[in-house]
Amino acid sequence: MTTPPVITRLSDPEFGSLCDDLAAQASLWNVPEHWPGGPIHQCAASGALRWTLSSDHGGVDWSPDRQLLAYHRLAQADLTTTFVLTQYAGACRRIAGSENAAVRARHMEALLSGDRFGTVGISHLTTSRRHLDRPILSARQTDDGGLVLSGVAPWVTGAAHAEVIVLGATLDDGREALVAVPTDLPGVHCGPGVSMIALSASCTDMVRLDDVVVSPSMIVAGPVDDVMSTGSGGGTGGLQTSALALGLAAAAIDFLADESDARPELTPIADQLKRDCEAQLDDLLTAANPPGEDQHQVHKTEAPCDPMAIRGRANDLVMRCTQAAMTAAKGAGFVEGHPVGRWCREALFFLVWSCPQPIAQNHLCNLAGVSGDTAG
Numbered sequence: 001m002t003t004p005p006v007i008t009r010l011s012d013p014e015f016g017s018l019c020d021d022l023a024a025q026a027s028l029w030n031v032p033e034h035w036p037g038g039p040i041h042q043c044a045a046s047g048a049l050r051w052t053l054s055s056d057h058g059g060v061d062w063s064p065d066r067q068l069l070a071y072h073r074l075a076q077a078d079l080t081t082t083f084v085l086t087q088y089a090g091a092c093r094r095i096a097g098s099e100n101a102a103v104r105a106r107h108m109e110a111l112l113s114g115d116r117f118g119t120v121g122i123s124h125l126t127t128s129r130r131h132l133d134r135p136i137l138s139a140r141q142t143d144d145g146g147l148v149l150s151g152v153a154p155w156v157t158g159a160a161h162a163e164v165i166v167l168g169a170t171l172d173d174g175r176e177a178l179v180a181v182p183t184d185l186p187g188v189h190c191g192p193g194v195s196m197i198a199l200s201a202s203c204t205d206m207v208r209l210d211d212v213v214v215s216p217s218m219i220v221a222g223p224v225d226d227v228m229s230t231g232s233g234g235g236t237g238g239l240q241t242s243a244l245a246l247g248l249a250a251a252a253i254d255f256l257a258d259e260s261d262a263r264p265e266l267t268p269i270a271d272q273l274k275r276d277c278e279a280q281l282d283d284l285l286t287a288a289n290p291p292g293e294d295q296h297q298v299h300k301t302e303a304p305c306d307p308m309a310i311r312g313r314a315n316d317l318v319m320r321c322t323q324a325a326m327t328a329a330k331g332a333g334f335v336e337g338h339p340v341g342r343w344c345r346e347a348l349f350f351l352v353w354s355c356p357q358p359i360a361q362n363h364l365c366n367l368a369g370v371s372g373d374t375a376g
């Protein structure tokens with residue numbers, strides 16, 4: 001197989017071809033046995049992991065808005081592959097941003113070239129199992145500065161396919177560490193992927209760690225308080241989830257627009273949703289670059305928007321667009337195998353993926369028709 005050229009501009013014809021290839025295969029990824037290894041490797045070989053890194057870390061110095069636009073376009077073509085890519089890119093960014101030269105030297109080149117697949121299991125430090133009394137994945141320090149990890153990382157996308165997983169763990173004193181754990185270490189048990197209502201082919205599952213001994217050379221960050229606020233792993237932060245939601249919304253709008261060729265009553269619906277989607281994408285791209293930074297291929301609005309508000313609106317839009325597409329597709333859309341049914345299920349993912357509690361609470365209030373104050 002020939003290696004595709006590394007894409008350095010979104011205007012490269014190769015980027016359009018990559019999106020077309022992803023879209024052509026998107027309907028194939030339905031169950032955990034359907035891991036989209038080919039498209040993931042194609043994206044990595046096309047430079048998709050380098051897009052989110054600076055040149056001193058092996059990247060291509062793309063501005064945050066350009067990174068988001070690229071992932072938005074990929075998500076429009078194939079959400080499963082693009083979602084896996086975000087977790088892969090998250091592992092790359094965390095390791096690239098590490099002050100530990102040993103961990104960078106061990107993994108970076110193999111990860112960026114696509115020769116090694118990496119992923120993250122960090123949600124238990126942010127949005128998962130936060131209500132429990134004890135950390136679900138604990139760490140204790142060894143005399144040589146290493147760690148022993150015990151417990152469970154509840155959500156790890158592509159765990160069974162990963163050679164390395166960046167895991168978050170909590171020490172008894174409350175400090176946290178991020179560790180690049182090779183999956184062939186004794187005591188690491190990766191689930192094969194659970195069956196979910198959508199994105200099952202992302203092979204998301206828990207990873208159990210039975211007294212896994214990790215050396216200092218594997219520590220990415222910490223132990224420190226609030227390790228997630230350190231390093232450059234956050235990248236564009238929560239905005240990336242919104243970029244993917246708007247990508248899926250755009251796929252549903254394209255379907256409505258195609259249908260409207262033969263059904264003129266759908267034209268104003270598709271047009272209005274398209275305007276909403278474009279306005280939200282503009283806000284997203286504006287919010288991605290701090291004031292004063294150059295923008296690429298986007299229009300500026302007066303004030304950058306709050307990422308939380310952007311996520312809330314993107315969640316709302318992706319639900320509206322996919323359900324509008326289902327309404328237009330009628331019973332045919334409800335039959336297994338029609339893309340609109342898959343998109344409707346995928347839209348629900350944004351209600352739970354990395355969803356900050358205020359957005360979840362706001363959504364619940366809207367559904368129940370109560371004000372945020374009433375709900376406490």
Ligand SMILES: Cc1cc2nc3c(=O)[nH]c(=O)nc-3n(C[C@H](O)[C@H](O)[C@H](O)COP(=O)(O)OP(=O)(O)OC[C@H]3O[C@@H](n4cnc5c(N)ncnc54)[C@H](O)[C@@H]3O)c2cc1C
Pocket residue numbers: 087119120121122123124127128129130131154155156157158196199202204352353354355
């Ligand atoms: C398809 C998919 C892929 C994912 N991939 C990754 C990944 O690769 N890496 C990663 O780090 N994360 C990943 N995540 C995790 C994701 O970002 C969220 O953290 C996760 O969806 C939060 O859900 P949870 O069930 O763990 O939440 P929890 O808050 O743990 O809720 C679980 C259950 O606990 C109960 N509960 C919740 N809150 C309370 C409370 N206050 N008091 C009492 N009971 C409560 C409820 O019954 C709830 O159903 C993924 C999630 C999904 C769905």
